[in-house]
Amino acid sequence: MKKTITFAILHFCVAFTVTYLLTGSIVIGGAIALLEPAVNTVVFYFHEKVWKRIEQAKAEDTLQQFSAA
Numbered sequence: 001m002k003k004t005i006t007f008a009i010l011h012f013c014v015a016f017t018v019t020y021l022l023t024g025s026i027v028i029g030g031a032i033a034l035l036e037p038a039v040n041t042v043v044f045y046f047h048e049k050v051w052k053r054i055e056q057a058k059a060e061d062t063l064q065q066f067s068a069a
Contacts, residue, residue: 004045011037 016033023029 004041004048007044008037008041011040 012033015036016029019032020029
C-alpha cells in the first residue's frame, strides 16, 4: 500500500505541473491533478493485483510441470 500512496503523490505533482504549464491555470491544474492521478491510482492497484495473479498462475504451472516429470 505504501508503494501505491507514494505513486499517487508523485503522480499528483506531475499532473499538476504539466497541466499548469499547459494552461497557466492553478484551478484547472489542481482539478486535473486531483482527478487524473486518483483514477490512475485505482487502476494501478488493480493492475498490480492482476499481475500478481498472472505470476502466481505461471508459478503454479511451472511447479506442475516439474512435479509431472
